[in-house]
Amino acid sequence: MPWVLAIMMFLTVLAAAAGLGLGNAARNLDSQVGNRLVVQIVEANPDVRERQARRAVAELGRLAGVEAVRRVPPEEMERLMEPLLGKGVLETDVPVPAMIDVDVNQTASLDAIRTALTRAAPAARVDDSSQWLDPVARLIASLRWLAAGLVALMVGATTATVVLAARASLDTHRSTIEVLHLMGATDVQVARLFQRRIALDAAFGGTIGLVAASAVLLLIGNRVGALGSELVGSAGLPLASWMVLIALPVGSVGLATLVARTTILRALGKLL
Template sequence: MSEIFDVQRWKPAPFLPEKETRDGALIFVIAVLCFLACLTAMGVIAADRAAAGWTGQLTGEATVIVRPRGGETPDAAAARAAEALAGTAGVTEARALEPAKAYDLIRPWLGDVSDLEDLPVPRLVAVTLDGRHPATAAQLGAALTSQNIDATVDDHSIWIKDIRRAGGLVRGLGAGIFLLIAAAAGAVIAFATRAGLAARRDVVEVLHLAGAEDGFIARLFQVRFARVAGYAGLLGAIAAMAVGAGLRIAGGGEGLTPALPLAWSDLLAVVPCPLLAALVAATAAQLTAIGLIRTML
């Protein structure tokens, strides 16, 4: 008799159970996608920081190639150029580099030639520019011309443009990967929503006949898959954070590599992942459910 009046036994099952056997595969796929998205975010942030650092260094410096005139030694010409540039507005420091610096720059092209010092190699002058009001290449060239110095000013503008272009390419590539991952996650959720509706077609028809609106039924799928995706996003974010921390520890003070420094603050890029995963899943589930319900009824 007690079994007949057992409330739990006769309690109706929910339209969408909180857990299903198929959830494991769905959670795994979404977690992997979120893991890859988080790694991409950390990589883009590190690359953007590296590009900004390189650009800042090149923007604050200039290199002057000095060629001696007739009757003047290369060292004397470099010294005169450094003196002329040091007094120019927008220049913090100008110093003539040792001849070995110039030899080191051309040695990879000519090889280890024993008489390299006998070649007429121009001297170099390193110029440190004022961070607030840096001198332009035209101003540096005018200062050298006024002292009758034959020199060429390299303000690294070509390298700066290349670095900025590369940084923009990395950011664009990262955005493309994010959109691709979001589309893949949405497709997975849409497939799961279709499968769930197909398995409950009869129940959906009964609910509709009872007066349930399409939006109400769609919200059931929306809430369910948002929870699943949020949980999967949390797992993917934790895994990505663990990998990022491991790379940061393995890289020491340089982060990942000297060219791609990974800071501890970059790990915070994974924080929005669960929320974004739930948002994408909720949107995909709602749109798929509403569209499919209208075709079913």
């Protein structure tokens, strides 16, 4: 049984880590992108583009619900477009739109922002990140529910394993139990012997499963960090998530002990 419990704990920790990581990614994505708008000044004439960009920045700073306005500097624009258009694109005659990052809160009205920008800068275009963020958020939510379902299934499988092991051990030691009863032992005292043995097995299996799963998670974390992707990297596990994962084997020991005690006491009650 210890090795069966170790495998189950290994899978449980991996599923729980996936759910916690996806939840962390969803929170980071919402905080970094969910309340942000991108304003582009699409104008071929550089002088007109610059005037409209300045008016747009000034107008955005006066609107209700706008918390921060930042004009993307040319150096950052050059760095963003270099992988696509090559180096030195801003030095050519290619018209590059002016970009403005806008942080808003829940009280901001997208229609009011678009109306105000149209008056101040006719060439302005407002890109709402929620248009592409909503499908991603729904996908993450579905995967989190899947991870939670897997954890629930593994908990059920662990419970069933403990029940079967307790009944098998009871049948194996039936004659010994009868002798203990003749010597005056109560059902509770007999049950304590079984639940202590099962608790030790669950502790051993849970520790092995946690260590193996932690090694896999650390290896995957190193591979993800090497990608350099902020979106994928945001699915990392903070300290609080690791504490939850460490608590899983402890919870499994308590669950196994409770299930073993209940199973043994019921079985002993039927023998009398």
